[in-house]
Amino acid sequence: MSSEPFGARLRRAMDTRGPLCVGIDPHASLLTAWGLNDDIAGLERFTRTVVEALADRVAVLKPQSAFFERFGSRGIAVLEKAVEEARAAGALVLMDAKRGDIGSTMGAYAATYLEKDSPLFSDAVTVSPYLGFGSLRPALDAAVLSGAGVFVLALTSNPEGAEVQRATAADGRSLAQLMLDHMAAENEGMTPLGSVGAVVGATLGDAGANLAINGPLLAPGIGAQGATPADLPGVFGASVGNVVPSVSRGVLSQGPAVAGLREAAERLTDEIRAAVAGR
Template identity: 60%
Template sequence: MSAAFGARLAAAVDDHGPLCVGVDPHPGLLEAWGLPDDASGLRDFGLRVVDAVGGRVAAVKPQSAFFERHGSRGVAALEDVVAAARAAGTLVVMDAKRGDIGSTMGAYADAYLRDGSPLAADALTVSPFLGVGSLAPAVEAALGSGRGLFVLCLTSNPEGATVQHARRGAGADVETVAAHVAREAARLNAPAVAAGDAMGSVGLVVGATTGDAAARTGTDLEAVAGPLLAPGVGAQGAGPAELAAVFGAARRQVLASSSRGVLRAGPDAAALRAAARSAADEAHAALRG
């Protein structure tokens, strides 16, 4: 990679707006697009999305699970989608939410963050809930190759608060799990920020519909000094007011993610482009206005 992920993402957002378009070949969307729910349908769906929005949005975010459900042929389709996005010059955030320990985490890092891997993305979503330290192989692989990570922090599912809002430590050192994850991300980003980068390459996943969760958990999103991937924009309910409320002073770090909100405009390429442009404009007004 010619530059660190944080710097490349900042440049892409400046060029195209703070929007990431999900590539989620959900069975219902495949049916709506007139495509079969098999590997060929997945490939056609993903390539149509990339053809429509590639080079026009900051990033695309394939949801690995929808491809994996069709086995090796589904994964091969995912490889083709990643390659097409790369050829279009569009950043790829692989939404795989990997999390494990030791050599197994290293193997995941090798699959998604190694130069030459057919699944190599510009960034990978990962889970820190085996301990932030368990992500060390992924951190090393990402930062060593100019790639990035988005670490789950405050998610929008109701069950997430059970873990993410829980408190750890004792006395003056008590903090929530979410605040701890954010603080560790800030620590990892400190060298890049000190070197003058616009932001570091270790970001967080913070749901756009989480309301005041960051404030209630004492999670300093602005101090992370890295990108904040915000799923839940559009069809899932978050609009400009919600984005402003959730992220506050950290708004300029946000990469808003929209999947169904854009994809339901398909399969017509012009309609997909128009939906993506509208979503990007709305996100820009909420986050950069």
């Protein structure tokens, strides 16, 4: 039996909980600021607190795998538990792993994050298409089978991204637009929303690209990287209703109190809803 597609599940979560995604990025500096040690116990406590505070109210939680991988297998065990608990509390989990490799290796990444019996199975995963969009095929196919999503880097929030992503492809389109057009083809005919998302930074000012991919648009960059919810309509234009703004440090810095984390997420959700509605 096939699962309900990710795009449909995400649309519902965005409509009921609001579109905010909170990133779980246990930076060493945040552990210290929370009065925790930069060790496995600190990581475990930090992660548990964020999940407890937010998994029952935000649409998406996005653990950044690198911050867990740096502790080795014990860090991965914390990550596995967080994914399970966050999903059980009703959040969609977007694993931020930004994987990208030749197709045969991409198959192993797909088995890791997108096959239902895997310990790290997540609702969606971030991937890089800059080995060629076709290299992502094993992940795209696995996601269809398991009802999961794939978020593909298009125009990243960091200033260095432009030299690659704005470069001109052989047919005259920018590389980012080429990737966005591939995503649109994957999502064609899907309602209410396709399951292949694009990552487009909220920091860009104006995306300068056609973002009508009939899929979600993950927008990191609000808070620590300088963007605000008010920037979203300018960056995303007519596609702003499909934007999932993602904030990590801007929320996490308000811990360790559960109330502080919840207030930060609620305030951002209100600001995002107002910006999207054009108020």
